[in-house]
Amino acid sequence: MTDTQINPPVIEAVGLSKSFGGFRALKSVDFTMPLGRIVGVIGANGAGKTTMLNAILGLTSYEGELKVLGHNPSTERDALMKDVCFIADVATLPKWMKVSEVLDYVEDVHPRFDRAKALDFLSRTSVPLDKKVRALSKGMTVQVHLAVVMSIDAKLLVLDEPTLGLDIIFRKRFYQSLLEEYFDEDRTVIITTHQVEEVEHILTDVMFLRDGDIVLEADMDDLTQQFIEVMVEKGKEEEALALKPISHGTTFGKSTCVFKNIDRETLAKLGETRRLGLADIFVATMTGDGQ
Amino acid sequence: MKIFKALVKREILDGKNGYIRVPLILAGITIALLLLSAIGFGDAIQFDEMHREGIESLGDAIALAQEKKPLEMPAGITMGYWGMTALPWVALPFVIFFSLLGSLYEERRDRSILFWKSMPTADWQEVLAKLFVPIIVAPLIFLTIVAVAQLLIALLLSIVVLFQGGPFFVMWPLWFMMKAWFGWFIMYLMLALWALPLFSWVSLVSAFANRMPFLWAVLAPAILIAIERIFFKTTFLGAWIGRHMGGWMEWAFQAKAHRIDGPRDIFAMLTGDAQIQAIAYSVTSFHFWSGLVIAAGFIYAAIEMRKRAI
Numbered sequence: 001m002t003d004t005q006i007n008p009p010v011i012e013a014v015g016l017s018k019s020f021g022g023f024r025a026l027k028s029v030d031f032t033m034p035l036g037r038i039v040g041v042i043g044a045n046g047a048g049k050t051t052m053l054n055a056i057l058g059l060t061s062y063e064g065e066l067k068v069l070g071h072n073p074s075t076e077r078d079a080l081m082k083d084v085c086f087i088a089d090v091a092t093l094p095k096w097m098k099v100s101e102v103l104d105y106v107e108d109v110h111p112r113f114d115r116a117k118a119l120d121f122l123s124r125t126s127v128p129l130d131k132k133v134r135a136l137s138k139g140m141t142v143q144v145h146l147a148v149v150m151s152i153d154a155k156l157l158v159l160d161e162p163t164l165g166l167d168i169i170f171r172k173r174f175y176q177s178l179l180e181e182y183f184d185e186d187r188t189v190i191i192t193t194h195q196v197e198e199v200e201h202i203l204t205d206v207m208f209l210r211d212g213d214i215v216l217e218a219d220m221d222d223l224t225q226q227f228i229e230v231m232v233e234k235g236k237e238e239e240a241l242a243l244k245p246i247s248h249g250t251t252f253g254k255s256t257c258v259f260k261n262i263d264r265e266t267l268a269k270l271g272e273t274r275r276l277g278l279a280d281i282f283v284a285t286m287t288g289d290g291q
Numbered sequence: 292m293k294i295f296k297a298l299v300k301r302e303i304l305d306g307k308n309g310y311i312r313v314p315l316i317l318a319g320i321t322i323a324l325l326l327l328s329a330i331g332f333g334d335a336i337q338f339d340e341m342h343r344e345g346i347e348s349l350g351d352a353i354a355l356a357q358e359k360k361p362l363e364m365p366a367g368i369t370m371g372y373w374g375m376t377a378l379p380w381v382a383l384p385f386v387i388f389f390s391l392l393g394s395l396y397e398e399r400r401d402r403s404i405l406f407w408k409s410m411p412t413a414d415w416q417e418v419l420a421k422l423f424v425p426i427i428v429a430p431l432i433f434l435t436i437v438a439v440a441q442l443l444i445a446l447l448l449s450i451v452v453l454f455q456g457g458p459f460f461v462m463w464p465l466w467f468m469m470k471a472w473f474g475w476f477i478m479y480l481m482l483a484l485w486a487l488p489l490f491s492w493v494s495l496v497s498a499f500a501n502r503m504p505f506l507w508a509v510l511a512p513a514i515l516i517a518i519e520r521i522f523f524k525t526t527f528l529g530a531w532i533g534r535h536m537g538g539w540m541e542w543a544f545q546a547k548a549h550r551i552d553g554p555r556d557i558f559a560m561l562t563g564d565a566q567i568q569a570i571a572y573s574v575t576s577f578h579f580w581s582g583l584v585i586a587a588g589f590i591y592a593a594i595e596m597r598k599r600a601i
Binding site for chain 2: 054057058059060061077078079080081082085086087088089091092093094095096097101105106108109110111145149
């Protein structure tokens with residue numbers, strides 16, 4: 001029995017496309033996401049991230065083939081939502097409900113919700129249970145929503161800009177508890193965010209999107225080994241350019257080059273080397289010819 | 292079923308102002324006015340100016356009526372209670388209309404639809420719950436509140452009558468009161484089934500309108516009626532809407548001429564004959580069934596809109 005038979009992929013997409021009128025938001029993309037990964041979907045605004053996630057969540061129609069946990073999301077959203085959780089946007093909790101009523105409702109409709117767990121999460125915050133969501137600050141609203149989704153025993157969690165507008169302390173704490181208390185090998189988490197630096201240390205995989213296309217899909221460890229930046233020593237610029245860097249510029253009067261898939265020892269001869277952060281890899285991939 | 296129950300609970304919670312507060316306040320006003328007239332303005336209870344046949348108080352009047360027409364009393368008293376509790380019913384059509392109008396619109400406007408859709412509830416369950424609560428649950432809540440108000444009024448008036456030396460138990464025609472509550476609900480169900488195409492039109496508007504659902508729900512049919520009138524010189528749409536808003540009763544009740552002699556006959560007609568006639572007419576009416584088919588179409592369309600909405 002092969003590995004995929006034991007653990008079928010969480011998501012399988014073949015020729016997944018979506019058009020809005022004449023605009024092609026998603027251009028026939030293929031991808032699979034296995035279980036037990038934290039995948040960062042990264043792209044500029046309008047690159048197709050939300051369209052892709054909406055298709056996965058059964059929130060929009062699409063062309064092509066898509067299976068999420070064996071379900072067809074466009075026709076079986078209700079069944080799918082037993083195993084999938086998502087926060088699609090900030091502040092989608094019903095404002096007229098009290099926090100305790102939100103928990104009541106989820107407890108009533110969701111077979112995999114653990115109220116005690118949610119209360120435990122909330123007890124670590126200053127969120128009052130008897131207040132209406134309307135009366136909470138933006139940060140508190142997100143805390144309630146995160147407490148709800150982290151207390152649902154789902155196989156796939158999709159977070160679309162989950163921490164937008166929250167302060168840095170909360171964001172750090174959130175990602176930490178996501179990693180330590182929620183994530184395990186039986187779950188997959190998909191995250192989109194503009195604050196790439198904050199998630200890169202927890203991601204296992206990344207997917208870069210541009211203009212409705214997947215331009216890169218990689219394992220984080222492999223990816224960060226592929227890209228190396230060199231502060232080229234004076235006099236070695238031509239030698240460096242001969243190795244075809246995917247981008248080059250000047251920092252503090254020194255020329256810097258970014259290389260992809262070139263042996264680190266070779267590059268060390270040109271000058272000081274360092275690994276690129278995910279944000280830099282993204283920029284290099286999008287602006288240079290690194291793809 | 293568990294999920295549907297949870298959705299119904301949520302809808303009641305969401306609309307509790309219209310479903311519970313409004314009838315409570317109106318019933319409260321009714322009872323307060325009655326209390327005031329009993330305590331503050333004795334005129335309604337103590338008939339100072341009236342000395343006919345020795346009637347000086349409500350107690351005297353009830354005692355006399357009971358003596359002269361005992362068979363008419365339970366029906367008469369029950370209908371009196373209904374007359375006194377007419378106020379809450381004024382609000383019911385507005386509550387139903389505006390609840391339906393907002394049911395699939397507000398969740399899109401405030402984006403909470405994204406939260407509802409993250410739960411394992413099907414769109415058809417959501418749409419049906421959002422129809423069921425305003426159309427069935429809200430009237431039941433109104434009825435319950437009115438029934439309680441009628442019991443309170445009975446208590447209040449029977450105490451007054453008791454103090455004035457009148458017959459206490461005449462003020463408690465419980466069996467008739469129960470028959471009236473039941474009869475009202477059956478009649479309401481028939482009205483609601485007839486109005487289902489109109490209700491589901493409002494629900495559909497609520498599912499597709501991006502702005503101004505009120506104008507869509509009301510103005511669109513009004514414009515169609517005007518166009519029909521101007522260009523075709525006919526009034527089919529207007530007549531159709533009128534028929535489903537209650538106009539059907541004109542046909543349902545024309546068949547039998549009633550011999551009405553006193554409250555007992557009226558009561559018997561309102562709580563028995565009328566229901567039977569309404570049901571008998573409706574199940575054999577093409578308009579009734581075609582209305583239900585149209586309603587099913589609108590509801591189906593609303594579910595499809597809900598599936599695509601984010």
